[in-house]
Amino acid sequence: MTKVELSTSERLVLEIIRRTQISTRIELAKKLGFSTVQATKLTKGLIEKKLVVENATPSGVRGQPTKNISLNPDGLYAVGVSFSAEYMEIGLVNWLGAIKKHETVKLENAHSLDTLCHSIEAFVESAIKEYRLAKRKLCGIGISLPGDFLKGRRKINAVYFPEMEDIDLLETFSSRLPYPIFIENDATSASWGEFVAGAGRKLNHFLFIHIGHGIGGGLIIDRRVYRGANGNAGAFGAPFPDLSKARPSGTDLLKHLQASGEKVNDFADLRSLSIEGCSPLKTWIHNASQQLIGPLTVLARAFDPDAVVIGGRLPMHVLASLVKGVNTDAFCQADRHRLPVPDILVTELGDLGGVVGAASLCLENSVFADRAI
Structure with a gap:
């Protein structure tokens, strides 16, 4: 598979266009500190690579119309995969976070890794054929796994998927699938999906609460994923350690x-x-x-986010009702009359947030600039 070859400057241009959604050559030049000639050259190169499109818009005054630059929705793709106890969700996602093709696969053979990978590869080949997708446009496969990473982010504490215990995840999936592989946990994947295409897309800082098999979450700080030292930041289920007692988890x-x-x-x-x-x-x-009200109050005051987004594997109507129950005067009760209170929002992606996020993080690694603009 051909890797996307982009210069640092091209990655920065793509990052700016993604953040502003629509930009012009003059705006790009100002943000980058480049001349208009340099910005024009970079833009033309990205147009030739079919990663951006430029459309003329009447300015309302005499002269040349304004040329707006935006990401080409058909520019790049990745595949996202997420799991529940009995099902695997697979989706073809473009780099704007839109799911183009989605499939739910019933898990058999005690979650055999060979069977999982066969289903993933079959989906990818089907998607490529259906959309007549050039393989160079597919940046890889993002796999979202329930569990906490061990040191190095190559293994997980697989409470809910014991067949994935004590294996090198990246090596295992890479040896079975002929595409670049990116591994992430389910809560972080869903939080990034929400940032790219959901309730967090207009937010700079938010906490994502993931109600799946357990209680997890993700942190988006300055529009970037915060993973912590071992990739487990956002383990918001820590206040509920006893699995035998009532806790706000999907299980x-x-x-x-x-x-x-x-x-x-x-x-x-x-x-x-x-x-x-x-x-x-x-x-x-x-x-x-x-x-949830007590722990979320502590988190809201510790991180001072724009919002707390609640999502995960539960159906939308259940999550919406859960948000309604949290979003009361009891949330941040002690100081809500003195300090700003973050919004409590329900996911816009529902149980497909992990699919969108896993694919989008795969794209993030290969395309966009790793720097705040």
């Missing part, structure tokens, strides 16, 4: 509903449940929101 919700007689085995089974029509679900949402 706890499934256990609670099963104990109440509901036939649910995975998060997809929750989509058909009405909150008003399912008393155990309504009770869990109330209790979980009350459990």
